[in-house]
Amino acid sequence: MRHACALRSVDDPLHVNYSDKNTNREDRLATVELTNISKCFGRTAVIDGLSMSLNPNEFMVFLGPSGCGKSTLLRMIAGLETVDSGEIRIGGRRVDHLPPGERGVAMVFQHYALYPHMTIRDNMAFGLRNVGVARDEIAARVAAAARSLEIEHLLERRPGQLSGGQRQRAAIARAIVKQPQVFLFDEPLSNLDASLRVRTRVELAGLHQRLGTTMIFVTHDQVEAMTLADRIVVLNDCRIEQVGTPMDIYLRPATSFVAGFVGSPRINLLPVRIEAAAEGLARATLPDGTLVQTAVPTAALPQGDTTVGLRAEHVRIASEGAAARGTARVVERLGERTLVHVELKGGAMLVAEDAGLSTVRAGDEVGLSIDGARAHLFDAAGRGHHAAG
Amino acid sequence: MAIDAPARARRRPAGWANALFVLPYLIVFVAMIVVPLAMGMWLSTTKSDLFGVEAQVGFANFTRLARDPIFLETVWNTFYFVLLTVPALTLIGLGLALVLNRPARWASVLRTIFFVSTVLSVTVVTLVWQLVFTPDGGLIAVAAEALGGSPVAFLNDQDLAMPAIAVTTIWWCIGLPMVLFLAALQQVPRDLYEAARLDNASRWKTLTRITLPSIRRTFLLVVIIEIILQFQLFGQPQLMTRGGPNNATRPIVLFIYETGWRQWELGYAAAAAQVLFAMILIAAMAQYFVASRKDDR
Ligand SMILES: Nc1ncnc2c1ncn2[C@@H]1O[C@H](COP(=O)(O)OP(=O)(O)OP(=O)(O)O)[C@@H](O)[C@H]1O
Numbered sequence: 241m242r243h244a245c246a247l248r249s250v251d252d253p254l255h256v257n258y259s260d261k262n263t264n265r266e267d268r269l270a271t272v273e274l275t276n277i278s279k280c281f282g283r284t285a286v287i288d289g290l291s292m293s294l295n296p297n298e299f300m301v302f303l304g305p306s307g308c309g310k311s312t313l314l315r316m317i318a319g320l321e322t323v324d325s326g327e328i329r330i331g332g333r334r335v336d337h338l339p340p341g342e343r344g345v346a347m348v349f350q351h352y353a354l355y356p357h358m359t360i361r362d363n364m365a366f367g368l369r370n371v372g373v374a375r376d377e378i379a380a381r382v383a384a385a386a387r388s389l390e391i392e393h394l395l396e397r398r399p400g401q402l403s404g405g406q407r408q409r410a411a412i413a414r415a416i417v418k419q420p421q422v423f424l425f426d427e428p429l430s431n432l433d434a435s436l437r438v439r440t441r442v443e444l445a446g447l448h449q450r451l452g453t454t455m456i457f458v459t460h461d462q463v464e465a466m467t468l469a470d471r472i473v474v475l476n477d478c479r480i481e482q483v484g485t486p487m488d489i490y491l492r493p494a495t496s497f498v499a500g501f502v503g504s505p506r507i508n509l510l511p512v513r514i515e516a517a518a519e520g521l522a523r524a525t526l527p528d529g530t531l532v533q534t535a536v537p538t539a540a541l542p543q544g545d546t547t548v549g550l551r552a553e554h555v556r557i558a559s560e561g562a563a564a565r566g567t568a569r570v571v572e573r574l575g576e577r578t579l580v581h582v583e584l585k586g587g588a589m590l591v592a593e594d595a596g597l598s599t600v601r602a603g604d605e606v607g608l609s610i611d612g613a614r615a616h617l618f619d620a621a622g623r624g625h626h627a628a629g
Numbered sequence: 630m631a632i633d634a635p636a637r638a639r640r641r642p643a644g645w646a647n648a649l650f651v652l653p654y655l656i657v658f659v660a661m662i663v664v665p666l667a668m669g670m671w672l673s674t675t676k677s678d679l680f681g682v683e684a685q686v687g688f689a690n691f692t693r694l695a696r697d698p699i700f701l702e703t704v705w706n707t708f709y710f711v712l713l714t715v716p717a718l719t720l721i722g723l724g725l726a727l728v729l730n731r732p733a734r735w736a737s738v739l740r741t742i743f744f745v746s747t748v749l750s751v752t753v754v755t756l757v758w759q760l761v762f763t764p765d766g767g768l769i770a771v772a773a774e775a776l777g778g779s780p781v782a783f784l785n786d787q788d789l790a791m792p793a794i795a796v797t798t799i800w801w802c803i804g805l806p807m808v809l810f811l812a813a814l815q816q817v818p819r820d821l822y823e824a825a826r827l828d829n830a831s832r833w834k835t836l837t838r839i840t841l842p843s844i845r846r847t848f849l850l851v852v853i854i855e856i857i858l859q860f861q862l863f864g865q866p867q868l869m870t871r872g873g874p875n876n877a878t879r880p881i882v883l884f885i886y887e888t889g890w891r892q893w894e895l896g897y898a899a900a901a902a903q904v905l906f907a908m909i910l911i912a913a914m915a916q917y918f919v920a921s922r923k924d925d926r
């Protein structure tokens with residue numbers, strides 16, 4: 241059990257900000273800058289020399305597989321983990337040595353962390369009372385937050401008397417009343433059922449538009465990341481793989497890890513031989529001998545082992561003009577489209593897409609048309625190379 | 630309803646099968662608890678000695694108890710002792726648990742040290758504390774002399790003997806409440822504390838608004854367990870003061886023991902035992918109801 245000494249001094253700038261009724265919106269538009277952050281647990285480095293910066297009003301998503309350090313990074317920003325080296329600034333103010341309560345952040349936990357023996361109203365008011373916000377101001381903020389999240393009728397209940405989705409809203413409301421400079425979310429949707437998750441996702445996006453506050457959202461769900469984010473930080477193994485807008489990350493993955501992690505079904509990654517072709521663009525030869533004319537300039541491409549990345553939507557089942565042939569092994573019907581797992585000559589597998597009403601059945605011989613212009617190439621180090629422009 | 634009848638018919642044999650699973654416990658429970666309890670109650674309405682029941686006397690033993698000044702004094706002594714020990718055990722146990730509930734090495738060493746006294750037998754414990762309390766060369770006497778005071782004969786002083794026994798008991802029994810509180814503290818989700826830190830809660834606020842409400846049930850449990858245990862005070866006064874001086878440390882159990890096994894008045898002793906049983910029951914129930922009413926609020 242670690243307690244931070246969280247008694248704030250009266251002349252603390254944030255304190256004034258809190259109790260000021262006319263808190264102006266610009267005050268809450270804060271940048272977040274991380275410079276050379278490192279963190280070790282014992283001897284294992286979890287975050288290693290990481291830097292990034294968030295613009296005011298930005299919705300940033302940390303995306304990565306389990307155990308890559310997303311939560312640790314978020315908790316360092318919140319002040320729940322110490323930083324071994326590096327600087328964290330929020331709104332230009334250095335915060336890495338401040339206790340969590342004084343950083344101007346509010347966090348929504350994965351398991352909500354609502355105080356079980358307090359009513360929802362008290363849960364929301366607790367943090368405000370601790371910094372001495374006036375009573376009527378607390379009442380007004382609680383009422384406003386409850387209204388915007390439609391939990392007014394639940395205010396007198398305890399967390400144990402709420403459903404998972406209601407608890408979730410209460411937890412978000414508790415964060416909102418603090419009027420923080422930055423919202424931190426640690427996988428807040430992972431405990432909800434699928435339909436509620438989609439609904440809450442949309443509401444979160446709406447909330448961000450209404451409040452206009454900087455938000456950081458941790459998830460390992462790429463759909464959440466793609467739909468919510470202004471920018472995504474893809475993390476893997478303690479390192480940043482790529483920072484970019486969702487479409488950037490989808491269309492121009494910086495590494496083969498990003499390409500493989502984002503997009504469903506998973507991108508097809510096949511080893512290829514490369515030769516220069518017309519206009520300095522690389523031509524790749526798939527393991528079964530199929531030629532794919534890419535739009536990637538050869539000039540930037542280093543020698544050595546190369547992998548081609550082909551998304552399923554760019555490999556289509558075709559009866560005529562097929563570039564490659566193979567045998568359908570598994571057919572997944574998703575309704576609006578059909579995914580066909582095709583075995584090429586030589587054993588390589590490739591996922592191709594077909595219309596929803598596809599007639600392909602497992603075992604069928606199928607032709608494939610490959611949109612080479614949309615192909616990505618990854619060099620031996622895993623770095624991505626894309627069509628120019 | 631039509632569907633109900635077969636359902637009920639099917640459930641009946643299953644019910645008997647279920648009873649089979651509790652049967653072993655039930656047998657032990659009846660043999661070890663219900664039967665002795667009933668025998669004690671029956672014995673308390675008789676005049677008996679070791680050779681058997683002499684006569685049925687109804688409630689005569691109880692009216693005699695109500696007029697027996699020594700018995701009344703033992704009742705008071707027992708209450709006094711419970712009052713001295715139970716709040717102290719609960720609060721000190723809680724305090725130790727709060728301080729020692731951390732992963733540091735020194736904390737785990739101290740946890741072990743505080744628990745070790747619990748495994749000592751009452752003989753050892755009272756011997757150790759007699760050495761502390763004795764006026765000739767005892768620890769406290771030596772310390773008092775070094776500071777210029779005069780030694781006090783704690784165990785021979787009518788006012789100090791019971792507090793001395795209480796201190797001995799607290800030292801001996803502190804391990805159990807501490808361990809129970811430690812277990813409870815470890816059950817409190819960590820993210821509650823993290824949320825409290827983000828909410829600017831002071832240490833005091835965190836303790837009173839997060840920690841204590843979360844371990845309320847354990848608090849109640851500890852109080853009830855300790856009431857039941859400490860009402861049965863026996864070994865410490867038996868070994869340290871023999872109930873003296875002037876009956877000041879004679880508790881009910883010692884009264885029962887001496888009446889039953891020194892004076893061979895089994896019926897009278899059994900009646901005193903029933904009184905003790907009723908007192909423990911009432912105290913525990915009262916505690917339980919008070920606490921659970923607050924719970925519903
Ligand atoms: N208190 C700790 N002590 C030691 N190692 C830790 C501690 N907390 C986290 N780690 C390690 O740090 C790494 C990153 O953990 P973190 O919780 O940040 O992962 P994550 O990306 O949030 O994963 P998930 O998606 O499963 O929540 C993991 O390998 C984990 O084992």
Ligand SMILES: [Mg+2]
Nearest residue numbers: 310311312426
């Ligand atoms: Mg995590």
